[in-house]
Amino acid sequence: xxxxxxxxxxxxxxxxxxxxxxxxxxxxxxxxxxxxxxxxxxxxxxxxxxxxxxxxxxxxxxxxxxxxxxxxxxxx
Numbered sequence: 691x692x693x694x695x696x697x698x699x700x701x702x703x704x705x706x707x708x709x710x711x712x713x714x715x716x717x718x719x720x721x722x723x724x725x726x727x728x729x730x731x732x733x734x735x736x737x738x739x740x741x742x743x744x745x746x747x748x749x750x751x752x753x754x755x756x757x758x759x760x761x762x763x764x765x766x
Contacts, residue, residue: 692751707731710722
C-alpha cells in the first residue's frame with residue numbers, strides 16, 4: 691500500500707519533516723517515491739504542500755497518515 695507520511699530530517703532537538711509518498715513497508719526515513727512538501731514545526735509552523743500532487747496520490751489510493759491529515763486540515 692502507498693502511504694503519505696512524514697520523513698524526519700534535521701539535527702537532534704531540531705526536527706524538520708518532508709511530506710513524502712512511500713511504500714508502507716519501508717522505514718520512516720528510507721527511500722520514498724515522491725516528495726510533495728515539507729513541514730517545520732519550529733519556525734512558526736512553516737508548511738508547504740503541492741496540493742495537486744496530494745490530490746493525485748489520494749486519487750490513486752494512497753492513504754495519508756493521521757499526522758499528515760491533521761497538518762493538512764490545520765493549514766487549509
